[in-house]
Amino acid sequence: INDIIALVKLGQEPERILWLLDYVTPQKLFRYIGEQGCDEHRDVRSLVQMYADYIRSARALHYDLSRKENLLPRDLVEAHDTVTKIHASQKDGILNENIVNVALQMDIFSFSDKHLLIRPVKDHAELVNEGIKLHHCVGSYAERISRGETTIFVIRRKSAQDEPFCTLELDPKTLQIVQCRGMRNCKPPREVDNFLEKWTRNKLRKANRVKIAV
Secondary structure, three states: OHHHHHHHHOOOOHHHHHHHHHOOOHHHHHHHHHHHOOOOOOOHHHHHHHHHHHHHHHHHOOOOOOOHHHHOOOOHHHHHHHHHHHHHHHHHHHHHHHHHHHHHHHHHHOEEOOOEEEEEOOOHHHHHHHHHHHOOOHHHHHHHHHOOOOEEEEEEEOOEOOOOOEEEEEEOOOOEEEEEEOHHHOOOOHHHHHHHHHHHHHHHOOOOOOOOOO
16 A cells, blocks of 8 residues: 555556566655656656656566666666667567568569569568558558568559559458558559459469468
């Protein structure tokens, strides 16, 4: 009860950071936050939340939190920013690795005719670039691709294979086309519809369902 009261005094919702008590007592937390100093930009509440974010990232990075310098870093803001960048970089690396892995598995559905080609998006950078160039939201699909929930294919003119043209979402479980969009989420031109009919006939209907391993 006293621990919960102490957290309330720090301006926190107890259930949100009660897990911190596995690492530090409220008394130590009081003292540590006081040592960090509050100003017009950082009040007690924001510093406690920053500390909670720091511990989450440090834990994910397998920091030895039994060591005082890791548990209670001298400069919280600097330590927080450092582990946040490292953790984000690590997550991005794993995300990209998973997208590349999905692309390798889905490459069996790559297809082309005289004028167009379709293939899986090859990595996270290409996915983001696709959304930027075509002004739609496909860049936000990275997590779902990484988890094997969906797949994204890019459609290119063979005469301009590095230039985004249309983007297609395919359900890997059913091999059904979920959607296909061009610039600014517009419907694809008729030539793309005709191409996709050939793609479906030659690739999708001849294949079994795909279970993506991630």
